[in-house]
Amino acid sequence: MNYSEILINYVEQILERSTPETPIWNREQDMHKKSASWNYVNGIVMKALLKLYEKTNDEKYLNYVDDFISYFVQEDGSILTYSVEEYNLDHLCGGPVLLTLYEITKKEKFKKAADLLRSQLTNHMRTEKGSFWHKQIYQNQVWLDGLYMAQPFYMRYEVNYNGAAGSYDSFKQFENVVRFIKDEETGLYYHAYDQAREMFWCDKETGLSQCFWLRALGWFSMACVDIIEFFPAHMGEEKEKLIAIYKDLIDSLLKYQDKESKMWYQVVNQQEREGNYIETSGSAAIAYCILKGVNMGYLDESYRSIGIEVFEGICNRALSEKDGKLQVSGICLVAGLGGAEGMRRNGTFEYYMSEPIVENDGKGIAPLLLAFAELM
16 A cells, blocks of 8 residues: 555645644644644644655645744744743643744744743753653643653754753753653553652652553653754763663563554553553654664664554554545544543543544644654
8 A cells, every 4th residue: 555645645635624723633622622722732743744844845844834833923932822831841842843944944933932932941840850840730740741842842952052051951851751750670651750749640659650651652752762863962971871761662662562453552561451442643653763763873774664564554554534534543632640630530541541532633643744754
């Protein structure tokens, strides 16, 4: 099957049907009738489109991202709906998009907006060991998601625009994840950690949540592979340490790969448990990380065939046509811990099974397109 032609057509379809006010890939916004906002789902889709532009030199991708982001970014660098004082790491996911747009177009508003996002980290709350809280409302909590949302932007900004001042701080936050969130027996990482050990969802001795959630592991693996290339020259030793962390995670994940689909389950290490299912977004993130790791030289060439079989497994299982429109299915809509929904989001296996499974959500579309771009 010619997945290249199919995916290019799929991208055409979703762009034709999406505006900044109503992007079809933001299923949460649509389902909950929310207004348009600066958010991480749009951010990761824009990253994927810029990667397609990089690989194809097709101006339509660049122009689409420029127009989409310009809806939110004003000439003075302010960003519609964004507030520094919210102190939410999710809102930094679009930071690399702003930097790329600035570097290509030279439009100062994008650099000013990136400066605004960077200003959030100056006073962003931290644990006693120096890790950013996931959000101001999640006191003392470190989520794997947050490493992807903030660190690739933080490291790139520091190295390219701030004399590498915060580069070691960024790296240390990965070391903290290994120290506090990694399970040595499996080599996997729990979804989150409460340093204060106060939240109802955490183990009161370790502070850890209960499960290995696939997309959280995907976020963390993408954070690793996307940050490595930006390490400053004087941090060669730290760069090698992060490459080792990344490689160990990939090898650990491969132990839990489903032999038939070549994908992974929603709760990674409980494949046989009733209700567990093969999930698209996290599997696509891992496909991307393997393929990029090979292309960048972080992984041996022998891993390329593994990345390809994951990518093709996703396309075989999750890519289809419905009512004349292409679909990407099997995507967990969202999963978190505590927060506004309270005790329901308790981090149990049953909780991760309870969240909606949807089609065409950006959290699945974007990593699949990123993997596709690495194959180009």
